[in-house]
Amino acid sequence: MIRAQGLTKSYGDRVAVNGIDFTVEPGRVTGFLGPNGAGKSTTMRMILGLDAPSSGSVTVNGHRHVTSPAPLREIGALLEAHAIHPGRSARDHLRWMAASNGIPTTRVGEVLEQVGLDTVAGQRAGRFSLGMGQRLGIASALIGDPPVVILDEPVNGLDPEGIRWVRELARGLADEGRTVFVSSHLMSEMALMADHLIVIGRGTILADCSMHQFMADHAAAHVRVRAPQSTDVEALLVNHGLEVNRTGDELRVQGLDAPAIGELVGTHGLLLHELTLVQSSLEDAFMALTADSVEYHAKASDEMKAKR
Amino acid sequence: MSTITAHELRGTARRVGFGDVLRAEWSKLWSVRSTWWTLAALVVLGAGLTTALCWGNADWLASGDADESPGSFITVGMTISQVCALVLGVLVVTSEYGSGMIRTTLAATPGRGRVIFAKSVVVAAVLMIAGTLTALLGYVGGNWFLDREGIGLSLEGDVLRAMYGSGLFLAGLGVLGVAVGFLVRHTAAAISVLLAQLFVVETLVMLIPGSFGDWVAKVMPGNAGLQVASPVSFIPDMFDPWVAFAVFLAEVAALWTTAWWLLEKRDA
Numbered sequence: 001m002i003r004a005q006g007l008t009k010s011y012g013d014r015v016a017v018n019g020i021d022f023t024v025e026p027g028r029v030t031g032f033l034g035p036n037g038a039g040k041s042t043t044m045r046m047i048l049g050l051d052a053p054s055s056g057s058v059t060v061n062g063h064r065h066v067t068s069p070a071p072l073r074e075i076g077a078l079l080e081a082h083a084i085h086p087g088r089s090a091r092d093h094l095r096w097m098a099a100s101n102g103i104p105t106t107r108v109g110e111v112l113e114q115v116g117l118d119t120v121a122g123q124r125a126g127r128f129s130l131g132m133g134q135r136l137g138i139a140s141a142l143i144g145d146p147p148v149v150i151l152d153e154p155v156n157g158l159d160p161e162g163i164r165w166v167r168e169l170a171r172g173l174a175d176e177g178r179t180v181f182v183s184s185h186l187m188s189e190m191a192l193m194a195d196h197l198i199v200i201g202r203g204t205i206l207a208d209c210s211m212h213q214f215m216a217d218h219a220a221a222h223v224r225v226r227a228p229q230s231t232d233v234e235a236l237l238v239n240h241g242l243e244v245n246r247t248g249d250e251l252r253v254q255g256l257d258a259p260a261i262g263e264l265v266g267t268h269g270l271l272l273h274e275l276t277l278v279q280s281s282l283e284d285a286f287m288a289l290t291a292d293s294v295e296y297h298a299k300a301s302d303e304m305k306a307k308r
Numbered sequence: 309m310s311t312i313t314a315h316e317l318r319g320t321a322r323r324v325g326f327g328d329v330l331r332a333e334w335s336k337l338w339s340v341r342s343t344w345w346t347l348a349a350l351v352v353l354g355a356g357l358t359t360a361l362c363w364g365n366a367d368w369l370a371s372g373d374a375d376e377s378p379g380s381f382i383t384v385g386m387t388i389s390q391v392c393a394l395v396l397g398v399l400v401v402t403s404e405y406g407s408g409m410i411r412t413t414l415a416a417t418p419g420r421g422r423v424i425f426a427k428s429v430v431v432a433a434v435l436m437i438a439g440t441l442t443a444l445l446g447y448v449g450g451n452w453f454l455d456r457e458g459i460g461l462s463l464e465g466d467v468l469r470a471m472y473g474s475g476l477f478l479a480g481l482g483v484l485g486v487a488v489g490f491l492v493r494h495t496a497a498a499i500s501v502l503l504a505q506l507f508v509v510e511t512l513v514m515l516i517p518g519s520f521g522d523w524v525a526k527v528m529p530g531n532a533g534l535q536v537a538s539p540v541s542f543i544p545d546m547f548d549p550w551v552a553f554a555v556f557l558a559e560v561a562a563l564w565t566t567a568w569w570l571l572e573k574r575d576a
Contacts (some may be wrong), residue, residue, distance in 0.1 A: 045411070045575070048411075048415040050411050050415060051575040051576070065415075067418075068418065069322075069323040070323065070324050071324070071415065072416050075415075079408070079411050079412065079414055080408060083408035083409050083411055083412050084407060084408075084409065084412070085336075085340060085407050085409050086407060087340045088339050088404075089339070092335070092339035093339075095339070095340070096332045097332070097416055098330075098334040099328060099331040100324070100332035100413075101416060102322060102324055102325075102328045116315060150555055166546075290480055
């Protein structure tokens with residue numbers, strides 16, 4: 001479990017993370033979503049004790065990371081891609097990590113196999129593709145078999161097969177009861193991976209809810225209805241208290257799901273030609289939610305240009 | 309399956325100790341090629357330069373008009389080995405900043421004092437051995453030519469002290485490299501700063517006139533550190549070898565403490 005309370009980080013005048021509170025629970029994948037520059041990586045660095053909060057606190061399993069008796073057994077992290085010496089082999093990289101936390105060397109072979117790098121373990125990491133680098137980063141995160149795993153932008157640079165692999169891995173780790181915290185700026189990726197969502201924009205939490213709840217709240221949906229006697233149908237639906245908008249011969253209905261609308265129209269002896277649930281994508285919902293913070297960045301950079 | 313291993317591991321988890329951090333740094337040091345190259349250069353160039361300069365100067369040193377002592381030449385190759393020692397100390401730190409790996413290191417060992425201390429111990433130990441070995445090889449090679457001119461030195465007294473003194477000097481320089489690496493966090497910048505100090509600043513201060521100038525030249529870390537590595541100093545009027553080494557160590561310690569303090573304080 002990860003818990004942040006009033007967590008704040010400012011760099012000079014710029015507030016990167018502004019007094020955020022959140023809890024990342026075990027047993028599920030929690031997505032940490034926000035546009036680039038929203039404060040995701042800063043927050044993750046504070047979790048790991050790499051950056052000191054300006055105020056507030058963040059704890060892992062109830063205590064600050066700095067005080068952990070065996071840090072890698074407590075929390076594993078994939079940081080930005082290729083935080084690895086290019087001249088060192090994958091195996092040697094994992095070996096020093098294991099040594100640093102008194103982890104048996106046998107774990108090195110296990111995690112190499114788990115991420116599918118066992119055949120290239122002796123190669124220098126500098127020769128790895130972006131995808132292989134990500135896999136090595138994930139192996140580093142898992143070396144201590146930690147109950148908490150954080151992955152910063154794990155699907156960056158991965159091919160579709162790699163993306164699917166990360167998704168299944170994250171799900172698998174959560175199913176084993178671990179706390180899994182995954183950041184991304186891609187809503188579409190989160191929609192497939194996360195059970196729970198924390199959305200951050202401009203250093204503040206914009207949403208903290210289940211994926212299901214987020215979709216219900218933010219992904220506006222309507223039912224498209226076409227009918228030969230569309231005026232009668234419209235009148236009927238309006239009489240039943242539904243919100244109906246007409247565009248040409250198409251009716252957009254909100255307030256009832258498609259099967260219920262079909263039954264309602266059918267019991268009144270009217271015909272339907274089309275009955276379709278139209279849901280705006282989560283990407284759209286995310287864009288709408290974070291529009292302010294993105295605009296802020298664009299404006300801020302314009303101001304900076306003007307100052308020059 | 310993995311759930312069970314997770315609990316097993318956590319069940320047997322013990323508090324991480326300094327020995328673990330030391331083993332990790334030892335493993336890091338030997339798993340990159342730059343270490344092997346730097347150490348090979350240190351030994352070969354250092355011993356080679358001593359041998360070459362003794363060969364070239366032996367007959368002059370044996371003649372009546374020599375104004376230098378053979379004792380100044382027997383460890384002269386350390387002037388090039390010291391560059392390698394600095395580079396090794398710097399690289400152990402800045403290669404991690406260059407690749408971003410320092411974040412992995414500090415997340416694995418949040419006690420940052422342990423990280424800088426372990427790096428320093430590993431670098432100092434390796435350079436102590438490499439420096440002493442280089443001095444001995446240079447002695448064997450150089451003294452062969454001095455012997456031929458009848459001015460050979462026996463391996464005792466100040467000459468013997470200069471052998472392990474060379475190890476101590478390079479160990480100190482390695483730690484200096486580690487400290488500057490953590491202060492500057494950039495390979496090229498750290499090496500430039502150190503080489504400028506050693507080869508430009510320390511030469512220029514000799515131009516400062518009067519006793520103040522003499523004193524400044526004496527306390528410069530390169531000048532002070534080198535005394536213990538040489539039976540007879542090229543530069544006259546230096547501190548006694550062990551006094552000079554104490555001055556050098558104090559300077560390294562001051563910089564190292566600043567580096568530690570900043571490492572604890574700064575965001576990684």
